[in-house]
Amino acid sequence: MDKRIKIASYIVLCVFGIFVLRLWHLQIIKGSEYKMLDERNRSRVIDVPAPRGVIYDRNNNPIVRNVLSFDIVMVSENMPKDPGALTGLGRLVGVEPEHIKRLARASSNPYEVVNLRRNVSFEEVARIEARKIDFPGLQVDVASARGYIYGQTASHVLGYLGNTTPAQLAFPEYSNVPRQAFIGQFGVEKSYDGLLRGTAGKKIVEVDALGNVIRFVKIQRPVRGEDLKLTIDINAQMEAEKSLEDKTGAVVAIKPDTGEILALASAPSFDPNLFVGGIGREAWKELINDPRKPLMNRAIQNQYPPGSTFKTITALAALEGGIVTENTPAFCSGGTYFGRLFRCWKEGGHGGVSLHRALVESCDVYFYEIGKRINIDLIAKYASALGLGRPTGIELEGEASGIVPSTKWKLSRKNEKWYQGETLSVAIGQGYLAVTPIQMARMIATVVNGGKLYKPHLVSGNNIARPESVVELNPEYVEMVENALVGVVYEGGGTGRAARSNIVSIGGKTGTAQVIGGAVRGKLLSDQHQDHAWFIAFAPGYKPEIAVAVFVEHGGHGGSTAAPIAKRVIEAYFNPPKPEGEEGKQGEQGPETQTQGTEQGGLNEDGQLKEDQFEEQQNSAGD
Amino acid sequence: MIDRRVIKDFDKGFLIVIVVIALIGVMTIYSSTRPLLGTAQESFYLKQLNWIILSLGCFFLALFIDYRWFMRFSYVFYIIGILLLVLVLIAGRKGMGAQRWLNLGFLSFQPSEFFKLFFVVALSRYLSGLDQEEKIDSRLMLKMVTGFFIVPAVLILKQPDLGTMLILLFIFTAMVLTAGIKKKIIIMTVIIGLIAVPVGGKFMWDRLKDYQKNRIIAFIDPQADPQGIGYHIKQSKVSIGAGGFIGKGYLQGTQGPYRFLPENHTDFIFSIFAEEWGFTGSLVLFLLYLFVIWRGFDTAITSRDRDGRFLALGVTYMFCFYFIVNVGMTLGLMPVVGIPLPLMSYGGTALLSNFLALSIIENVRMRRFASYY
Numbered sequence: 001m002d003k004r005i006k007i008a009s010y011i012v013l014c015v016f017g018i019f020v021l022r023l024w025h026l027q028i029i030k031g032s033e034y035k036m037l038d039e040r041n042r043s044r045v046i047d048v049p050a051p052r053g054v055i056y057d058r059n060n061n062p063i064v065r066n067v068l069s070f071d072i073v074m075v076s077e078n079m080p081k082d083p084g085a086l087t088g089l090g091r092l093v094g095v096e097p098e099h100i101k102r103l104a105r106a107s108s109n110p111y112e113v114v115n116l117r118r119n120v121s122f123e124e125v126a127r128i129e130a131r132k133i134d135f136p137g138l139q140v141d142v143a144s145a146r147g148y149i150y151g152q153t154a155s156h157v158l159g160y161l162g163n164t165t166p167a168q169l170a171f172p173e174y175s176n177v178p179r180q181a182f183i184g185q186f187g188v189e190k191s192y193d194g195l196l197r198g199t200a201g202k203k204i205v206e207v208d209a210l211g212n213v214i215r216f217v218k219i220q221r222p223v224r225g226e227d228l229k230l231t232i233d234i235n236a237q238m239e240a241e242k243s244l245e246d247k248t249g250a251v252v253a254i255k256p257d258t259g260e261i262l263a264l265a266s267a268p269s270f271d272p273n274l275f276v277g278g279i280g281r282e283a284w285k286e287l288i289n290d291p292r293k294p295l296m297n298r299a300i301q302n303q304y305p306p307g308s309t310f311k312t313i314t315a316l317a318a319l320e321g322g323i324v325t326e327n328t329p330a331f332c333s334g335g336t337y338f339g340r341l342f343r344c345w346k347e348g349g350h351g352g353v354s355l356h357r358a359l360v361e362s363c364d365v366y367f368y369e370i371g372k373r374i375n376i377d378l379i380a381k382y383a384s385a386l387g388l389g390r391p392t393g394i395e396l397e398g399e400a401s402g403i404v405p406s407t408k409w410k411l412s413r414k415n416e417k418w419y420q421g422e423t424l425s426v427a428i429g430q431g432y433l434a435v436t437p438i439q440m441a442r443m444i445a446t447v448v449n450g451g452k453l454y455k456p457h458l459v460s461g462n463n464i465a466r467p468e469s470v471v472e473l474n475p476e477y478v479e480m481v482e483n484a485l486v487g488v489v490y491e492g493g494g495t496g497r498a499a500r501s502n503i504v505s506i507g508g509k510t511g512t513a514q515v516i517g518g519a520v521r522g523k524l525l526s527d528q529h530q531d532h533a534w535f536i537a538f539a540p541g542y543k544p545e546i547a548v549a550v551f552v553e554h555g556g557h558g559g560s561t562a563a564p565i566a567k568r569v570i571e572a573y574f575n576p577p578k579p580e581g582e583e584g585k586q587g588e589q590g591p592e593t594q595t596q597g598t599e600q601g602g603l604n605e606d607g608q609l610k611e612d613q614f615e616e617q618q619n620s621a622g623d
Numbered sequence: 624m625i626d627r628r629v630i631k632d633f634d635k636g637f638l639i640v641i642v643v644i645a646l647i648g649v650m651t652i653y654s655s656t657r658p659l660l661g662t663a664q665e666s667f668y669l670k671q672l673n674w675i676i677l678s679l680g681c682f683f684l685a686l687f688i689d690y691r692w693f694m695r696f697s698y699v700f701y702i703i704g705i706l707l708l709v710l711v712l713i714a715g716r717k718g719m720g721a722q723r724w725l726n727l728g729f730l731s732f733q734p735s736e737f738f739k740l741f742f743v744v745a746l747s748r749y750l751s752g753l754d755q756e757e758k759i760d761s762r763l764m765l766k767m768v769t770g771f772f773i774v775p776a777v778l779i780l781k782q783p784d785l786g787t788m789l790i791l792l793f794i795f796t797a798m799v800l801t802a803g804i805k806k807k808i809i810i811m812t813v814i815i816g817l818i819a820v821p822v823g824g825k826f827m828w829d830r831l832k833d834y835q836k837n838r839i840i841a842f843i844d845p846q847a848d849p850q851g852i853g854y855h856i857k858q859s860k861v862s863i864g865a866g867g868f869i870g871k872g873y874l875q876g877t878q879g880p881y882r883f884l885p886e887n888h889t890d891f892i893f894s895i896f897a898e899e900w901g902f903t904g905s906l907v908l909f910l911l912y913l914f915v916i917w918r919g920f921d922t923a924i925t926s927r928d929r930d931g932r933f934l935a936l937g938v939t940y941m942f943c944f945y946f947i948v949n950v951g952m953t954l955g956l957m958p959v960v961g962i963p964l965p966l967m968s969y970g971g972t973a974l975l976s977n978f979l980a981l982s983i984i985e986n987v988r989m990r991r992f993a994s995y996y
Contacts, residue, residue, distance in 0.1 A: 001755075002924055004801045005936065009920040012943050015951075016913055020906065022954045026864040027902040034864025041861065041883050209882040214659045 042206045043217070044075075046113055047178035050198030050222035051144045055158065055188065057234040058260070062149060064158055064189075069119040069145030069277070072128060075211040076107035076114045078137025089135050092128060093117050115180050119145050119277030137211035146182075146189075148272045154237050156266045156297040157230070157396070157458060159187020160275035176200065182278075186295075188228065188458055191395040198225030230458050231260035236546075239572030240265040243565040248292060249533075249552035250299035252441035252456075253569055256538065256547045258465040259445070259454025261394065263548075263569060264438070266298040300392075303400045303434040304551065307511030307558065308362045308495075309534045310383075310429030312447060312481060315359060317382040318370045319477040326355055326480050332365035339421045342368045345512070359484035362495045362510060364428050371427030376418055379426060380406035385471040386443045386453065388435055393455045393468075402439055405432035430514060437551040444509075444536040445547035446471060450478055485509050486541040489563075499537060499563040504574050507544075508537030508566060510558035530554035535562035539570045546573050632989045637918045638682075641966065641981055644911050645675050645974070648892065648967030655879030655887040655895040667888055667969050674971040678978035685982040689990065693983070694930050697741075697748040704741035707734035708778040715782075723782050735779055735787045736976040739941060742791055743980075746771055747933030750802045755929070759804045761811070771795065785835060786962045790944055797940045798933065838959040855891070858884040859953045862894040863905075870901030888969045890961060893953045912946055915981070922988040931987035938980045945977075 026034065055064035072093050079100060080086045090097035093116050103114045120128070125140050132138050146161055161182035168174050168183075177183055178200045184193035201222030206215040233253075240251035244267035253262040268290075274283055287295055296302065318324045334349035335341050344350065344364040350357070358366030383389065389404030403409070405426060407418040425431030435443075438456060446453045451471035485507035488496040495510040511534030533555030538544035548566045555561035653668040693700075707725065711734050716724040723733045749767070753759070759767075772795050779788045800809075828836070862878035865871070876898040879887035887895050897905045919939030926932040945965040951957035963970055965977045 001801065001803060001932075004803070005920055005923055008797065008801060008940075009917070012916055012920075012947075013913075015947050016909060018956070019950055019954060020909065022956060023863070023897070023902055023905050026860060026954065027866055027897070027905075028868060030864055031867040034861050035867065037861045038865035038878065041858075042877060042881060206877075206881075208659065208880070212660065214881065 042208075042214075044113070044205050044207050044213075046203050046205060047180065048201035048203050048219065048222045049144065049178060049181050050200050051224050052146065052198065053196040053225035053227040055196075055228045055230060057230055057232045057237075058262070059233065060229070061234050063154065063230070063232070063234060065147050065149060066144045067147035069143050070122075070125045071115050071141045071143045072117045072120055073113050073115050073139050073141045074135070075137040075207075076104050076112045078135070078211060079104040079114070080135070085135075089138070092131055092135070093138075094120075094124065113139075113141075113180075115141075117277065118143070136209075139211065145276050146272070147276070150234065150238065151273065152269045152271045153234070153241055154232060154265070155187070155269045155272050156299065157187055157232060157237075157261075157264050158272055159184055159189035159191075160272040160279075161185060161189055162275060163278070185275075187272075187396060188230065190397065192228055192459065196225040196228060199223040228459060231255070231258075231262065231460055232264070232458065233262045233573055235576040236263040236569050236573040237265060239263075240565070240569045241267065241269065243568045244552075247552050247555060247561075248298070249550070249555060249562075250297075250302075250437040251548065251550050251565060251569055252299050252438045253546055253548045253573065254441045254445045254454075254456055256445040256449040256544050257452070258460070259442070259456050259467075260460055260465070261456050261458050262546060262573060264299050264394075264458070266296070268292050268294040270294045297396065297398070298551070298553070299437045300394060300396055300399045301436075303402045303436050304532050304553075305431075305433050305513040306429040306435045306440060307513030307532065307534050308364075308429050309440060309444075309509045309511035309536045309549075309558070310433060310435075311359060311362065311367055311427075312444065312485070312509050312536070313383050313386060313388075314367050314370055314374075314379060314427045314429075315355060315481055315484070316447065316473065316477060317379045318374055319355075319480065320382065320474060321374060321378045323370055323374050324355055329354055330358070330363075330366045330369045332363050334365075336365050336368045338368065338372055338424055342424055344368075356480070356484045356487065357493075359481070359509065360487040360491050360494045362488075367427040368424045371424035372420065374423060374427070376420075376423045376426060377406050377408075379423070380404050380409070382471070383433075385469070386446050388439050388443060392436075392438050392442055394438060395458055399438075400434075400436050402436055403432055403434040429511060437549045440534070440536050440551070441547055441549035444538055444549065445544075447473070447478060448482060448507075448538045448544045448547060450475060482507055482538075482541070485538070489537075495559040496535065496537075496563045498559055499535065499567040501539070501567050501571055503571050504539045505541035506537055506539040506567060506570055507541050508535055508548075508563065510535055510563060512556070512558045515554070530556055533558040533561035535559075535566045537563075537566040537570065539574070546570055626993060629989050629993050632992055633686075634918065634985060634988050637915070637981075637985060637988070640911050640914050641978070642675070642679070644908075644915070644966045645678075647896070647908065647911075648964075648969075649675065650873070651892050651896045651899070651967065652888045652969050654874050654876055654899060655892065657874065657880050659880050670971070671969055671974070674974045677971075678975045681975060682978045682982040682985070685979055686986055686989070688986075690934055690983060690986045691928075691930055693744050693934070694748045694751075697744040700741040701745035704734070704738040705774060705778070708738060708775060710734070712778065712781055723784055732972045735782070735784055736972045737979075738775060738779075739787065739790055739794070740938075740976060740980055740983075742771070742775065743794060743937035743941060744934065744983075746795065746798055747930065747937050750798060751929035751933045753802065759799060759802060759808070761805070761808050764799070764804070764808055767795075767799065783832065786948075786960045789948075789960065790941060790962075793944045794937055794940050798937055801936060802933070855885060855959055856952075856955050859891050859894040860955050862891075863897040863953065866898040866901040866905075868902045870897070870899050870904050873899050875899060890949065890959075890963055890968060891953055892968050893950055893964050896967070897953075916943055916946070918988070919984050922984050922991070925991050926987050927991045927993070931991070935984050935987045938983050941980060942977070 051066050054062055057063055080089055086097040086100060090100055095117055100116065107114050129140060148158060162185040164174055164177055164183055173194060181200060183197060184190035199222060201220045203219040204217040205213045206217060207213050236253055240263045244251060244265055247267055249267055251263060251265040255262055270287055329352055331352050332344055332350035334347050335343045350361050350363040353363050353366050383404045388402055390401050391399035410416055410418050422431055426433055442456050451473040452467035453469045453471060454465055455468050486505060488494045488510065489499045489506050489508055496508045499506050499508050513532040513534060515529050515531060533552040535550045535558050538547045548569055550562040550565045552561050649668050649671050652671055656665045656667050658664060711723065711725050716726050723735060725732060725734055772791065776788050776791060858878060862884050876895055878884040878898055879895045884891055884894055896908060916939060919935055919942060923932050923935040923939065926935055942965055945962060948957055948960055948962045949964040952959055963973050
């Protein structure tokens, strides 16, 4: 029996031997491999998004800033696979379970921290914190989000942020953007994204199996995006939008001697704060299915017939072409024949008119008479020289080019020769003509600055603006037209009397663009068939500092609908509202109510708050 | 009652090594459960320390009783043990899918932990009573299987507690083999086994719980699903491997406190130890365990009578089995069976039962030269 006990002890000894060999194998031979696995267990590389640049208006008023946002994040490997748990998580966080599944599938590695929902309210954070224990790896993250201080104001200029699309990721300029980061997807936020975005940093942290951050290892600081100073004047911009309230249309205000955009408004607008937390499916559907198309920037994306505002160009072309002089008379009896009857808008007619009075009263017959004698290509030459018929090149996407008809244009487009009768329509701004509000604003700006055609821009940077081209205009003729346009507002019988201001002298030209013409006119007066109202203006009358184009879709008469808007915008520019009132308004519209975000207080410019938190955690982990 | 000779032959070294191992266990429990984010240290290590003190007391108390007294009442213990196993099935507390705990109001314990001891004692008594010259034949073998093994095995499987059942099977087989058995039976068992394993294996496999099946699958292919069933084994190997030659240092381990390795203060405590103390530390720990086992075998050989011989042997086998299965599991050499590392794993009942078992070895050892009276 002793022999058998010894055998047993030898067997045990052998097993110990095997164990020692195994230990040698695990700890010595494959030690470094397991050390790496061990570190990979704990280490997480987390992108630290750079705070975006702040956007200011021309007077250094911040318009877009960064606010703190509570984001709900989860390590993708911790996302529940079981449908019951998935539904529970979805309900807790307030997103659809399908959405979580999609995010889990899209994540690049199992340790990626996935943003389930951004910009969550305090109440929801408290609710989620209380039930966090049920979902290991669920965390509330403090991040920086956009706050659009003035709400809807300038939404089409500022734009909004959103996730990078797969198509964008293919481009090199987006290569260093963290997958989860939001980038500019519309407006200036998109056009200047490269500048505003900054460079994302990285932090290496140690986490436990539940994803809790235990220790802060290393941070590569993000580089804050550059601030952007817009040429926008926030007072003029706000006034433009306020005066467009309940209307569909656009206002563009330009500084004539530089091409700087002072205001660019499109109505209806949207609130970019809706996009701050990632726009919900429902909200997005509502926006794109809205029949009034709030996402469309009518100042640049839509083209309309210019109506009588175009008479400014016709007058200049006729003067330059020697077809009329200031004193060339014509008699308006309410219409004129050229193949058919061309009616003046005033049924009884204007009687005897000169060029000056024809512009002041917007007499159609006078311009029909010009149309009978002028070559369409001469009109086209000046229209093109003044920037019509092509995109202006403003830093916003989706600009329409408009149409400047000419013999060549008609031949190539319609394969037909030009009829002089068509010139009559073009002379009063109808026919094939199509323009965008921004083109009209630039046109009037170019006329009043003596012919220097600037590219309209929202950011001037350090460059001194140089005109794109110079239109050869006789200063005498320009003065004549300018005087007439001031007359439109100030003389008796002027169509733009509604733009009269006590603060500053204003010159302008009304336009009422027919949506449908001829016999059916007047019979169909539903909103869809109302005329478009135009008003192009400049102020002051001598050495203008601001040029404005106002367009109101189906707004009726330019003089009654559009002219008062131009006046309000111009007055807001020259006489900004008192700061006290402004503060009250800002408080009401501020991000506190709009974005649920908190003041930037704790977050310094480099997002250092987070690092401090880490150090705290590190200290407590050390004992 | 205890003569001077007995006190003189008390093996101090044996006890010291046992206590040292248990204290290493407390240290490792402390390290693996230390909090990282400023929360309070959990009191596992203190509870374990209390259990060590209690167990030491019981260790000494048991020494006063001559082991032959145990032998005299061994069958009574055995019957009591069986009754407790029945009771646990009727009135036991459920926990983690098994019904193993009996609640006595002031404390709860696992009867199966103590039954293993009763089993060893009863089996020793029976084996020592057999004719020394006669080898066990098939008739006797059948009698022993039915008399000792079948009833508790079924009761324990019913809880279910596969680990304890395997221990009983191992102790039974090892002791019968050591006692001497006819070669014919061994050959027959092997043949029957070869035939029965494919058939019975299928039968058993179908009756295994899902988690048990998963453990076997995970053992065979840990890479199959690293986040699922193979997770324990993978993380255990990562912990041990990351220790390297000299280890990360005490309180420097991460796999436990960071909770990557589950059950880190119970079944996988060796992984945590190996992570912090490395190859060198593990080797020292192995030598300590080997010392205990060697003393067990030595006691069996030098015992003054067959009673002591079988008792010491049974306890040593049990201890070996615990150690080999647990460490083999953490090293990824054996499937995950919920068996703790004796003396080190957190858990009061197991600790007490181990101390009592080892006190039997000491009991036999210190009386090996004492005269009969």
